[in-house]
């Protein structure tokens with residue numbers, strides 16, 4: 001099972017000095033194959049900074065809801081493990097990147113959340129012997145890969161009940177990482193509370209907004225008010241550290257174990273088939289194969305006009321390529337476009353279309369489809385071509 005870095009490694013001295021912004025590897029120019037470095041860099045200790053109080057968890061605080069998050073990490077008294085124990089590494093935020101280490105011995109995989117989050121389980125499913133590295137925000141996980149702090153990031157992109165995680169769609173385009181795989185994880189939520197607390201004692205529950213949405217029916221039946229936190233495990237940690245009697249958490253059974261909470265109810269999601277799909281991101285793309293089922297993710301934009309989206313999707317239909325997902329997001333730097341027809345006077349929203357299709361980039365049909373799409377798309381980027389996770393089928 002994957003463990004936190006600080007459990008297995010004492011801080012090592014950096015061989016090549018501190019990681020600074022100037023050490024960053026420039027992104028690979030579009031269309032060029034990325035170059036692998038001949039020797040891996042080593043950095044100063046990552047988790048050393050987690051116990052340094054000068055490095056605050058600012059990302060989480062910014063989004064903190066009604067509950068007091070500020071002091072959560074400082075005064076969390078655990079019966080078994082102290083707050084400074086490496087068992088409770090503080091999530092990495094991008095301000096802490098100058099104090100990190102990678103000795104190259106195990107694959108380091110960033111995820112958003114604290115220990116016990118579903119994203120950690122997804123990272124461990126993708127890479128069973130990895131060092132799962134907690135990050136406070138999605139952006140921090142992207143940056144950790146870009147700055148060579150970690151080797152991969154595993155981030156949620158969609159859920160079978162709650163739908164898309166739009167933030168990660170937007171970040172995919174803002175960063176230059178490649179999708180190298182996907183992981184599907186069965187998400188089984190539990191209602192957690194402190195020992196001695198009964199369901200009737202609860203007034204409210206804390207959790208990640210997606211988790212609260214996935215348990216909508218159950219929570220409504222129980223008449224509980226809801227408050228959102230950055231991740232499910234953080235809400236368990238909060239309920240435990242504050243010894244709350246009227247507040248529960250919606251989180252995993254492993255979060256219950258880690259933070260010493262009681263499981264009041266299991267499988268409280270509205271549908272037993274509650275699956276979250278995560279993307280695995282890396283600095284370099286993988287070489288697409290055809291020996292097993294592959295999927296390709298792209299993003300494009302189009303001119304305004306009747307049937308343009310129909311035409312774009314037809315490039316796949318014409319070649320018998322199945323689409324598994326389409327998502328549209330506003331084109332942020334150009335959200336409104338005036339109509340070409342001056343008399344009309346109307347303005348259109350401009351969109352980016354994210355499409356996943358079932359073919360490898362090594363497949364001639366996929367190459368032809370994208371060549372065809374490029375003829376009229378105003379923008380096109382291949383986000384990655386990667387093996388399909390068939391473990392849930």
Ligand SMILES: O=C(O)C(=O)C[C@]1(C(=O)O)C=C[C@@H](O)C=C1
Pocket residue numbers: 112113116117118119120156159165187208210211230231232233276
């Ligand atoms: O909060 C967590 O535990 C997460 O890993 C995040 C997340 C999400 O963003 O969708 C992941 C899986 C579940 O769908 C609920 C929450």
